Amino acid sequence: MIHFKNFSFCYGKNETPNLHRVNLKVEPGQFVLVCGATGSGKSTLLKAMVGLAPHFTGGQVAGQRIIEGKDHTDSMPHETAEIIGYVNQQPEGSFVAETVIEELAFTLEQLGVPVPEMKVRIEAALAATGLVELRDRKVTELSGGQQQRVAIAAALSAGQKILVLDEPTSALDPQSAHELLDFIHELCRKEKLTAIVAEHRIERLINLVDSVVIVSKDGTVEQGLPADLLSRFEFVPPLIKLGQKLNWKKIALSIDQARKDIVTPVHFKKFSHHSSGKAAFTFSDLTVRYGPLLALDSIAISAMTGETLAIMGENGSGKTSLLWKLREELAECAMVPQQASDLLFLNSLSQEFADSDEVAGVAETSTAKLFEEFAGRLDTSIHPRDLSSGQQLALVLALQLVKPSQVVLLDEPTRGLDYAAKQQVAEVIQGLTAAGKTVVFASHDVEFVALTANRVVQLSAGQIIADQPVEVALSHHGKLATQIAQVYQTDGLIALEQVNAGA
Amino acid sequence: MIHPATWWLFGCVLALVAGSSTNLITPAAIAIISIISIVCFRESAVWTRSLGFYLALAGFVILVRIVFRIFFSFSDPSAAIAISLPRFQLNFGFGAIEFLGDVSWNALYGALVDGFRLAAIILAVATATTLANPRKLLKSAPGALYEIATSVSVAINIAPQLIESFQRVRRARQLRGKSKRTSRLAGIVIPVLEDTIDRSLHLAASMDARGFGRRGKQTPRELLTARLLGLLGLLLNLFGIFFLLSGLGSFTAIALIAAGIVSGFISVRITSRRKVRTNLVKQLRGPLDFAVTAGLLVLLVANFSGWLR
Numbered sequence: 001m002i003h004f005k006n007f008s009f010c011y012g013k014n015e016t017p018n019l020h021r022v023n024l025k026v027e028p029g030q031f032v033l034v035c036g037a038t039g040s041g042k043s044t045l046l047k048a049m050v051g052l053a054p055h056f057t058g059g060q061v062a063g064q065r066i067i068e069g070k071d072h073t074d075s076m077p078h079e080t081a082e083i084i085g086y087v088n089q090q091p092e093g094s095f096v097a098e099t100v101i102e103e104l105a106f107t108l109e110q111l112g113v114p115v116p117e118m119k120v121r122i123e124a125a126l127a128a129t130g131l132v133e134l135r136d137r138k139v140t141e142l143s144g145g146q147q148q149r150v151a152i153a154a155a156l157s158a159g160q161k162i163l164v165l166d167e168p169t170s171a172l173d174p175q176s177a178h179e180l181l182d183f184i185h186e187l188c189r190k191e192k193l194t195a196i197v198a199e200h201r202i203e204r205l206i207n208l209v210d211s212v213v214i215v216s217k218d219g220t221v222e223q224g225l226p227a228d229l230l231s232r233f234e235f236v237p238p239l240i241k242l243g244q245k246l247n248w249k250k251i252a253l254s255i256d257q258a259r260k261d262i263v264t265p266v267h268f269k270k271f272s273h274h275s276s277g278k279a280a281f282t283f284s285d286l287t288v289r290y291g292p293l294l295a296l297d298s299i300a301i302s303a304m305t306g307e308t309l310a311i312m313g314e315n316g317s318g319k320t321s322l323l324w325k326l327r328e329e330l331a332e333c334a335m336v337p338q339q340a341s342d343l344l345f346l347n348s349l350s351q352e353f354a355d356s357d358e359v360a361g362v363a364e365t366s367t368a369k370l371f372e373e374f375a376g377r378l379d380t381s382i383h384p385r386d387l388s389s390g391q392q393l394a395l396v397l398a399l400q401l402v403k404p405s406q407v408v409l410l411d412e413p414t415r416g417l418d419y420a421a422k423q424q425v426a427e428v429i430q431g432l433t434a435a436g437k438t439v440v441f442a443s444h445d446v447e448f449v450a451l452t453a454n455r456v457v458q459l460s461a462g463q464i465i466a467d468q469p470v471e472v473a474l475s476h477h478g479k480l481a482t483q484i485a486q487v488y489q490t491d492g493l494i495a496l497e498q499v500n501a502g503a
Numbered sequence: 504m505i506h507p508a509t510w511w512l513f514g515c516v517l518a519l520v521a522g523s524s525t526n527l528i529t530p531a532a533i534a535i536i537s538i539i540s541i542v543c544f545r546e547s548a549v550w551t552r553s554l555g556f557y558l559a560l561a562g563f564v565i566l567v568r569i570v571f572r573i574f575f576s577f578s579d580p581s582a583a584i585a586i587s588l589p590r591f592q593l594n595f596g597f598g599a600i601e602f603l604g605d606v607s608w609n610a611l612y613g614a615l616v617d618g619f620r621l622a623a624i625i626l627a628v629a630t631a632t633t634l635a636n637p638r639k640l641l642k643s644a645p646g647a648l649y650e651i652a653t654s655v656s657v658a659i660n661i662a663p664q665l666i667e668s669f670q671r672v673r674r675a676r677q678l679r680g681k682s683k684r685t686s687r688l689a690g691i692v693i694p695v696l697e698d699t700i701d702r703s704l705h706l707a708a709s710m711d712a713r714g715f716g717r718r719g720k721q722t723p724r725e726l727l728t729a730r731l732l733g734l735l736g737l738l739l740n741l742f743g744i745f746f747l748l749s750g751l752g753s754f755t756a757i758a759l760i761a762a763g764i765v766s767g768f769i770s771v772r773i774t775s776r777r778k779v780r781t782n783l784v785k786q787l788r789g790p791l792d793f794a795v796t797a798g799l800l801v802l803l804v805a806n807f808s809g810w811l812r
Contacts, residue, residue: 047708056708081714093664093702094709096657098638105783110714112779119783140663154713324674335678342675345685345693359680385697399679 001162001194002026002049002084007063008219009048018044020219021063026196028161031188031208033226034198036215037235038388038418042198045215046164049196050086051077067162082111084162085155089170089416091147095139100131100150103139107158125157128191129183144315145176152184162194169204170416173314173444175479181205200418203237203447203483206230207254227251235419238447238496239483245496258487266488268498271471273454280305280407280438281330288321288462295321297462303455305406306433309440310449310470312480313459319442322459323409326440333407334400338415340392341385343399349387350380352395360402371398374428390421397428408432410441414448426451450474450482450495470494505544507635508643509792513540514631516799520806521623527616530623534561537626544634557629564625565618572614573606583608642782646775647729653715657706668698717779725773732770739763 004024010017018041026032036042047053054061055076065073072080085107088094097103104125108118126132129149134142139150148168155163165184169177185208187193196213199205212229214222222229230240231251239258243251252258282302288295296318303309311319320338327335337343346352349371356367368380374394378387384395393413401408410429414422422445429439429452443449449456449470456473458466458480466473474494476485485494493499514537521533541554573586590604637659644652672694682690710716743759746752 050712052708052712056711076716077708077711078714078716081712081717084712086709086712088705088709090705093705096653096706096710102783107713109780109782110717112717112781115781115783118781122783158713327678337671337675337678339671339675339698341697342672342694343679345690351684355682355684356679358683403680 001028001030001068002196003064003066004048005064005066007048007061007065009044009053009059009061011057011059013060017219018059019048019215019221022219022221024213024221024223026162026194026211028194029188029192030194030210031185031205032194032196032211032213033202033205033209034196034213034215035200035202035233035235036418037217038200038390038416038421040215040217041219042215043166045213045221046086046166046196046198049162049164050084051075051080052086078110081107082159084164085158085160087148087151087155087163087165087168089167091151092140092144094151095147098138099135100126100137100139100142100153101135103150104154104157107154107160111158121157121159125153128156128187129153143176144171145180148172148180149183152187156187156191156193161192162196165195165197167198167200167416169199169201171315174204174446175314177201177204177444181208200416201237201445201447202230202235203239206237206239226253237419237483239487241496242484242487242499245499255483255486259489262487264488264490266490266493267500268488268490268493269500270492270498271454271469273469275307276305276436278305279303280307281326283326283329286322286325286329288318288325295462296325299462299464301326301457301464301467303407303438303440305438306436307438307455308429308433308453309438310453310456311440311442311459312444312446312449312456312473313465317459318462319459320411321462323411323440323442326407327409330407332403332405333409334397334403334405335409336393336396336400336411336413338411340389340396343396344384344392347383348381349378349384349395352384352399353380356399356402362402367398367402370401371395373431374398375424388421389416390424393425394428405437407438407440410439412442412444414443414445422448422451446474446480446482450484451497456480504789505634505795506643506788506792507637507640509788509795510635511631511640512799513795514627514629516803517627517630518624520802521620521627523806524620524623525616527612527619530616530619533623534619534626537623537630540630541633546636553633554629557625557633561622561625564621565615568618568621569611569614572610574602585611642784645771646780647771649780650716661702661706664702665695665699669695672698721774721776725776729770729773732766732773736763736765736767736770739766 002025004022007019007022008017009019022045034042034045044053044057047057048061048065051065051072053059061073063073064071067080067083077086095103096106101122104122105118108121113121126135129152131146131149131153134146139147142150152163169180172180181197181204184195184197185205188195197205197209206226209226212224212226214229214233216222227250230236230253231244233240236244239255240251240253242258243261248261252261280303284300286296286299286301299322301322311322313319323335327333344352346355353365353367353371357364360366371394374397375391378391384392387395397408413425417425426448429441432439441453453470456466456468456470457464458473471492471494474480474482474485475491476489482494484496484499517533517537521530524530538554538558545554573588584605585608586606588603588606591602592599593602638656641652641656669691672691675694676687676690679690681687685693739759740763743756743763746756746759
């Protein structure tokens, strides 16, 4: 289906190549996972498959891109539009039409499909994606998972046999993400679709894929079976880390497989909830309304100093509203919004630092020192937009923390971060709580929550449905079980760090 | 169903007729026709909810016209007095200005006609904007203009997202105190702009991957003819407008403009032949559209030949 022969890509002539002598082959009907660290060229590889690199991004290519036996190295993306489709991270940003049915028709109209055939194909795609009832709805009114389905349905109706998806689950809650990936897997089996998916949270689809492609920072690419490749890969989910930690000969890729390999009962470190006894904040009645919509319905929430609180819940359950409400109520608090870059508007790191020192009225280089603590030393002439998402988060956190603050609020701090960057954020949070600050963050990421939080507050439709210690909230009994919890099914064991290597 | 383009023609012709009228009956009739059309033909969509706003605007314009006339009235001793108010004089050093005073019936009537004329123009344009679904209008754009029409319709879809991102950034902006380095506005506009540019690039990439921008085969000769005709049309119109404005001859001017329009029309026709696309829903002009257009033409001729005055 897709075949790269010695394919190289770089943006500038003298720059280091983003993709270096890539050789890979994807067979029809395969479900392929593309992974790699942030900034490794994963997205570039996907764009090169569709032809968006170099035709859209600029840059130079060498080697061959062969699709269905034909050399398409120089083809423009719209010339291959009947074979290969592309769905990017934010489907809501790639919609052209108003309603679902018009959105589906768009690609077909471009391809010049006659109207009677178009109608048949749209109906078939709607049926295959379970969108029949939503056909006349506005695309902007759909949930994130439904929007991804619309984007996939548009590709299916156009007869695109290869679908390239760039982090389709990055904005979805665990349940919707799971459903979407299962659905893609099913399409590969039933409709003989070839799906190529880039994903940070490998744990979400590791047991579904046929083949894994790892993109390294130097632009080289490796392709192989999941078990072979991932046993050596650095940035892997807890399940695979477990195999690495316990030195299993064959790495378990599914929970069921791992369950056969483990030894129970296991010795593990228990969570200790030592409490400082001092309350950081206590609220008994927080309500937020947007017009007729009740976003928060008189919520009671409190936290101790030095505690880390994770707020979880589906999209639209009120997580963000709660954080903004807390920020409004608390006198001294720092906040990093979902899109950290919204706070950055100067042209270099040094300007941002200086501005922040002036505004906060603190000694010069205070912000710079904080940033260095979080993200290490960087060239200060760099433009804030050129930082990685993890570094942007660190910058905004530094800008916020120069001001006196007891509580730190973070809205989905790990969105789009790889395991290494997540580990860094976790360390920053641990440092903050060690310094006596209280951290409250919203997240969909159960593994990250297991790594950092003491307590989990679950929201649903603006109300708190559970407020539990982390090892209870993420235990194997519930829907939010971590991989380790699912493997061991032992009360109180949820994180890899708890497992002794000798066990 | 009446074609959206016909609604625009309808609105423009009525506005033109209202604008050139000198009596009270024509604009009043046009205002009533406009309101009836809107009420009878509107669909349930966001842009059709604006009738109330247009009515309020029209009423406001009439009111302002009359109030101004009363306030800055110039006494006309020969006319019958309608309202008698005390007269004020303000001296600004460069001459006195008089306010209020006697207001004649003639002056009031004149103000009413002026006000009604503007109100009728507002309502006539309101018919077009409320009844012509902008998306449908763009869908029926000729093939040569497809790319432009698509970008406009995408912009219509993106506008709400822009508002949303503006609100989000403004809220985030509060988290950082007042900056001395950039103005408050720049602190909001820069992130919003960058966000918007990012989004447009994403959108453009995905549209390209979905086949947008495909073209059919067209001979170089056809392409050249079309381009030359387009250029010719533009020049003819330019000269036509020049003749019209300089008063060198209105017949020549109209002839030039007409020739320019025909030339441009042929050019668009030729380039539209390259079309490779199909349309799921395409609204065609029906007999009703032709009837309305014919009626409008009769109205125009009647108006400018003086029958309506």
